[in-house]
Amino acid sequence: MLKAEFESPLDAAVVEAKQWLASLDHRPVRPEADGAAMLEAFDEELPVLGEPAEAVVRMLAERSGPGLMATGSGRFLGWVMGGALPASIAADWLVSAWDQNAGMTEPCPAVCMIEQVASRWVLELLGLPPTCSVGFVTGAQMANTVGLAAARTHVLAAHGWDVEADGLVGAPPVSVVAGAERHSTIDRGLRFIGLGSRAIRAVDVDDAGRMLPRALEAVLAQVSGPTIVCAQAGNVNGGAVDPVGAIRDIIDRRHSDDIWLHVDGAFGLWARADPSRRHLLSGVERADSWATDAHKWLNVPYDCGMAICARPEAHRRAMTVRASYLPAGDEENLRNPVDYNPEFSRRARAVPVWAALRQLGVGGVAELVDRCCLMAERYARSLREADRVHVMHQDLNQVVVRFTGAAGQDDDDHTREVIQMVQREGTCLPSATVWRGAAAMRISVCNWRTDQDDVDCSVRAILAAHGGC
Numbered sequence: 051m052l053k054a055e056f057e058s059p060l061d062a063a064v065v066e067a068k069q070w071l072a073s074l075d076h077r078p079v080r081p082e083a084d085g086a087a088m089l090e091a092f093d094e095e096l097p098v099l100g101e102p103a104e105a106v107v108r109m110l111a112e113r114s115g116p117g118l119m120a121t122g123s124g125r126f127l128g129w130v131m132g133g134a135l136p137a138s139i140a141a142d143w144l145v146s147a148w149d150q151n152a153g154m155t156e157p158c159p160a161v162c163m164i165e166q167v168a169s170r171w172v173l174e175l176l177g178l179p180p181t182c183s184v185g186f187v188t189g190a191q192m193a194n195t196v197g198l199a200a201a202r203t204h205v206l207a208a209h210g211w212d213v214e215a216d217g218l219v220g221a222p223p224v225s226v227v228a229g230a231e232r233h234s235t236i237d238r239g240l241r242f243i244g245l246g247s248r249a250i251r252a253v254d255v256d257d258a259g260r261m262l263p264r265a266l267e268a269v270l271a272q273v274s275g276p277t278i279v280c281a282q283a284g285n286v287n288g289g290a291v292d293p294v295g296a297i298r299d300i301i302d303r304r305h306s307d308d309i310w311l312h313v314d315g316a317f318g319l320w321a322r323a324d325p326s327r328r329h330l331l332s333g334v335e336r337a338d339s340w341a342t343d344a345h346k347w348l349n350v351p352y353d354c355g356m357a358i359c360a361r362p363e364a365h366r367r368a369m370t371v372r373a374s375y376l377p378a379g380d381e382e383n384l385r386n387p388v389d390y391n392p393e394f395s396r397r398a399r400a401v402p403v404w405a406a407l408r409q410l411g412v413g414g415v416a417e418l419v420d421r422c423c424l425m426a427e428r429y430a431r432s433l434r435e436a437d438r439v440h441v442m443h444q445d446l447n448q449v450v451v452r453f454t455g456a457a458g459q460d461d462d463d464h465t466r467e468v469i470q471m472v473q474r475e476g477t478c479l480p481s482a483t484v485w486r487g488a489a490a491m492r493i494s495v496c497n498w499r500t501d502q503d504d505v506d507c508s509v510r511a512i513l514a515a516h517g518g519c
């Protein structure tokens with residue numbers, strides 16, 4: 051009886067999922083339908099009567115189809131959204147079927163210990179200290195927030211202030227120093243932890259968006275007391291990495307324990323998994339905390355990020371929770387994930403990471419990173435050769451491109467038109483941005499499937515749009 055109840059909806063989901071994944075090679079990358087059409091497809095009265103589970107699954111797939119973006123395509127280049135590796139998709143299905151609560155080890159030991167091992171593997175792969183603590187969170191937004199919270203705990207504790215117990219009212223003021231090209235999730239994280247985005251003192255950056263050490267020195271000379279410095283490994287547009295080693299040296303010259311260095315490495319941190327590129331992020335291992343994503347460059351399904359902390363005491367103190375009905379974890383070996391992230395009940399989101407790392411191995415991750423960077427370089431090279439195309443920046447897996455209009459045409463307007471035309475045509479999907487005050491197309495290569503053919507036919511589509519509008 052139970053078997054039959056599960057069998058048909060799960061079989062239907064397998065059929066639908068396989069069809070979707072098989073269609074990625076030939077379907078347009080953009081969705082066919084927009085939000086309004088999708089709302090119309092789903093906007094009906096709350097059903098009074100139920101229906102068979104299999105029918106629900108089939109209806110869901112049928113109605114959603116036109117409104118799905120082919121983010122798993124090798125020609126999806128928008129924002130920084132990775133694809134999903136086969137082992138990680140399948141492992142993610144099992145996570146749902148098992149329905150474990152990955153907060154505590156005692157009731158759900160398998161998934162919590164998989165998380166512990168995945169943590170160790172990620173630290174090794176990224177070349178971070180093995181003693182770091184790791185919290186698996188929903189993404190880099192929450193990873194930044196957790197890192198900043200641990201930082202807040204530590205820099206205030208250095209001044210004898212217990213922020214967990216006493217909050218921020220009456221606390222010594224905390225200064226936050228971050229590059230002018232930081233990701234907006236840093237500002238939002240600061241809102242969440244009560245410091246506010248106005249606490250930020252912005253440090254000037256170079257043309258690539260990298261923090262200028264001299265400018266940092268000047269800003270730090272003006273602040274004393276509890277201080278959090280936020281650096282970045284992988285600018286969301288151009289991929290540039292802050293000179294974290296030099297930043298650390300400047301911080302260390304203050305010779306005090308009330309300053310903390312956090313690195314937002316949402317996607318860029320993964321370049322450390324490629325031995326031929328690790329030097330581009332040298333010094334990054336000297337930070338106090340890092341935020342990164344698995345759902346971007348590691349290619350696991352949404353949602354999965356990691357908050358990593360070189361000072362586990364601060365991490366734990368900022369996040370831990372106790373209640374009379376909860377079993378306590380063993381801090382050394384059998385830790386409870388609930389002590390290292392802001393959630394209570396939670397999905398076993400480390401399981402797809404474990405599966406991705408088993409599928410790829412160390413060499414496979416290095417190859418994935420290397421190939422994405424090589425394909426980004428190929429985009430840059432091919433586009434640079436064309437007339438009236440200006441590659442503004444390329445670093446790691448990111449490319450920023452601007453298009454010059456025909457005589458009398460505004461370049462910003464032309465660039466935006468090219469992007470819209472490319473998106474509509476459907477061969478590939480780059481997204482739009484503003485770079486150094488000018489409209490630009492951004493190309494992000496972070497899919498395990500992207501190959502030279504994908505790049506070459508996408509370049510043709512981009513240049514056709516450029517020539518045709």
Ligand SMILES: *Cc1c(COP(=O)(O)O)cnc(C)c1O
Nearest residue numbers: 189190191233235286314316343
């Ligand atoms: C994507 C990104 C974030 C936010 O990550 P989410 O996983 O979307 O929460 C933060 N910082 C940088 C540099 C990013 O690229």
